[in-house]
Amino acid sequence: MGMPQKFDAPIPGENLTSDNRNYPWHRPPDIVDYDEAVEFMINKISEPEDLEGIFALMDLGADVVSITTVFLLTAIKQGRVGVDLAIQIAGPVSRYIELKATNAEVDYELGLEDKDRKPLTPTELKRLLLIAEEESESISDIIPAPPEEPVEGEEEEGLMSAPDEASSEEQAEMLGDVPEEEQLIEEEIV
């Protein structure tokens, strides 16, 4: 039987019982040298998957500063570099991203001019993705999709979906609460 999960929550103070040294950013970073850190980031950015991601974000309107910030935060989170070194290498990393975009002929914005620039947070990224989704929907509105033909015998509900609630009569029947007349008829037949 499924019990309500009311009490399945952390006990107050439970966080103090865990070992915080398990987090990568609480341990000494892997790289402490400036040039080594820049080289690591350049190699990371040069990976095809990461480059695709960068160019896709640029298409969505993310600027170079925001993308650099995301890459640096990821490196900090993974324990590759410390916060101080991440700030030091921000310049070379952004410059390299810029050069890659120029080389691939991708339009981009630096994000240095706008003082009210919004940093690329998960919420901002979701908003940008929603805009992209809406744009693709508006395109599908212009070009209507062919109507789907109903498939015979297809059930609307899934196999695991909740059944409809039985009527009070059905419930009574299931409980063996059958009216006496019906019981008599059944006995006569037998």
Place this chain on the structure above:
Amino acid sequence: MQFDEAVLLSIKRFKEGKMLNKTSEMKDGQIYYTPEYFDGLAEALDADLEEEELNQDGDATEV
């Protein structure tokens, strides 16, 4: 100062051809990835692009 602001400042300084004061203190020897290095890299990439375009034009005229 927030992390974002510090990153923005660092990028601005690098774009101006300067490095943060603490960078030279953190590094013992000579710094390799300087603004000048990236200027050279940009020039090299531009030259490569121009060469590629020229090669493409040459191929097109040959056909």
